[in-house]
Amino acid sequence: MQRPLPREAFLREDTYARTRKPVDLAWTLIPDAYTSPEFHALEQQRIFAKNWVPVCLAEEIGKPGDFRVVEVAGRSLILTRNADGELRAFHNVCRHRGARLCDGSGHTGRFFTCPYHNWAYDLDGACRATPHFAPADPLQVPCDAGDEAFDRANMGLYTARVAQWACLIFVCLDPSSPELTEELGDLPERFRAYRVGEYRIARRVDYEIKANWKLVAENFMEYYHLPSIHPALLDVSPVEAHYRWQGAGKYVGLCTWPVGADTDDGGWRGLPPLAGITGQDADAARFAWVFPTIGISVNANHVFLLIARPTAAGITEESAYLLTHPESVAASADPESATDELLRFWDTINREDIAVVERVQDGLQNTEYQGGRMCSRFEESCHRFQNMVIDAMLGLQRIPSGDDPETARRFGPPQNDA
Ligand code: FES
Ligand SMILES: [Fe+2]
Numbered sequence: 001m002q003r004p005l006p007r008e009a010f011l012r013e014d015t016y017a018r019t020r021k022p023v024d025l026a027w028t029l030i031p032d033a034y035t036s037p038e039f040h041a042l043e044q045q046r047i048f049a050k051n052w053v054p055v056c057l058a059e060e061i062g063k064p065g066d067f068r069v070v071e072v073a074g075r076s077l078i079l080t081r082n083a084d085g086e087l088r089a090f091h092n093v094c095r096h097r098g099a100r101l102c103d104g105s106g107h108t109g110r111f112f113t114c115p116y117h118n119w120a121y122d123l124d125g126a127c128r129a130t131p132h133f134a135p136a137d138p139l140q141v142p143c144d145a146g147d148e149a150f151d152r153a154n155m156g157l158y159t160a161r162v163a164q165w166a167c168l169i170f171v172c173l174d175p176s177s178p179e180l181t182e183e184l185g186d187l188p189e190r191f192r193a194y195r196v197g198e199y200r201i202a203r204r205v206d207y208e209i210k211a212n213w214k215l216v217a218e219n220f221m222e223y224y225h226l227p228s229i230h231p232a233l234l235d236v237s238p239v240e241a242h243y244r245w246q247g248a249g250k251y252v253g254l255c256t257w258p259v260g261a262d263t264d265d266g267g268w269r270g271l272p273p274l275a276g277i278t279g280q281d282a283d284a285a286r287f288a289w290v291f292p293t294i295g296i297s298v299n300a301n302h303v304f305l306l307i308a309r310p311t312a313a314g315i316t317e318e319s320a321y322l323l324t325h326p327e328s329v330a331a332s333a334d335p336e337s338a339t340d341e342l343l344r345f346w347d348t349i350n351r352e353d354i355a356v357v358e359r360v361q362d363g364l365q366n367t368e369y370q371g372g373r374m375c376s377r378f379e380e381s382c383h384r385f386q387n388m389v390i391d392a393m394l395g396l397q398r399i400p401s402g403d404d405p406e407t408a409r410r411f412g413p414p415q416n417d418a
Contacts (some may be wrong), residue, residue: 003031004366007038016390018371021385026374029386031364034212040313047292047392049073051250052163052170052180054294054307057321059167059201061087061106065123067112068105071309072171077160078102078112079169082123087164089171090125090157101157108255112157126156166196167323168294168305183399185249187288193281194298195274199323200300203343207318208248211361213293213310216318217385219357220287220295221252222305222379229352232265237285244380247402248292249412250388252381257284257413259299266345270338271324273300280413289381291388301328302339304346314361320350380411 018027067080076092094114112346120129226400245255303323
């Protein structure tokens with residue numbers, strides 16, 4: 001195979017034939033998928049402009065008028081809450097001459113006002129003011145405009161779909177894509193006992209990663225690398241305690257069970273666990289990478305999230321959030337220290353992961369490399385994910401099914417309670 005492949009090859013099924021094979025026979029996704037600017041540009045259209053993309057946490061726009069500018073598929077959007085506290089997403093472009101309306105994040109009173117000629121839009125996106133530009137304005141040249149008469153009612157901001165699951169906010173640019181609940185499949189039910197929606201942000205750390213976003217995702221979902229990359233983690237999370245934890249939905253699920261006690265290097269226990277989490281859930285760490293760009297790690301006493309934002313084929317911005325539950329914090333003798341300790345533990349793991357995915361990115365630049373073989377015991381998760389990427393690149397609207405009983409028996413936790 002010549003590398004790089006031409007753009008049109010990225011849109012053909014046969015390009016991916018080796019990754020489409022059953023996992024025992026499969027090869028990894030074509031290396032150009034991680035290095036080619038053309039592949040990256042196609043992904044923007046075919047993955048990020050079509051799927052529900054996680055953009056922030058609900059509490060980051062907590063009140064009416066709070067806003068946050070986010071970028072999805074190369075388009076700038078304003079996320080906000082209207083006067084009733086309902087979520088809204090607008091394209092960040094003024095309907096007059098197209099100026100970008102807002103930057104960053106903050107709070108606005110009742111309006112978004114364009115800095116260019118002061119057109120103003122309310123929190124539902126309706127155009128409310130167009131200074132010196134109204135039908136009765138004496139400055140306008142009178143004429144019989146008929147259907148072309150200027151009407152502010154037609155000048156509202158362009159909207160995008162926005163939805164919330166648990167504490168997460170997602171945006172979807174495609175009006176014809178399925179609802180978020182359909183794409184998530186059984187994941188909300190799997191996480192139900194953990195009450196993830198009640199968690200609050202305790203810490204946030206941002207990273208810049210010199211690697212493709214899919215390497216970040218794949219690294220999250222395989223535990224083959226634990227012994228070599230995270231020796232300290234092995235004490236609380238041995239490889240043999242890892243299992244596939246997979247139902248229907250656009251996600252890849254896995255778990256650690258049982259989670260070990262903390263060691264001198266730290267661990268996951270720290271804060272008191274939440275009441276009402278029973279059975280395997282009480283003693284497990286549950287992980288899900290929701291397609292395309294969020295990694296969710298849930299324990300009985302805290303939640304750790306990674307939101308990835310691809311900015312180029314080889315660059316990913318990542319926001320990590322450590323979440324704690326008010327009940328757990330209230331029950332802790334020293335919640336600040338326990339939270340700092342948890343963050344230190346996660347941050348160490350995350351930096352180890354970042355170093356190795358950057359190393360993979362470096363290796364993939366070498367055009368001699370044509371892809372590698374999947375290890376079915378450990379990389380069926382990556383196989384599922386890479387096939388979701390291929391589906392999206394080919395325009396196939398498909399929500400992957402869950403495991404059949406044989407796969408669940410082969411790879412799932414014993415006495416699988418999922
Ligand atoms: S471009 Fe926004 S008011 Fe003119
Ligand atoms: Fe890792």
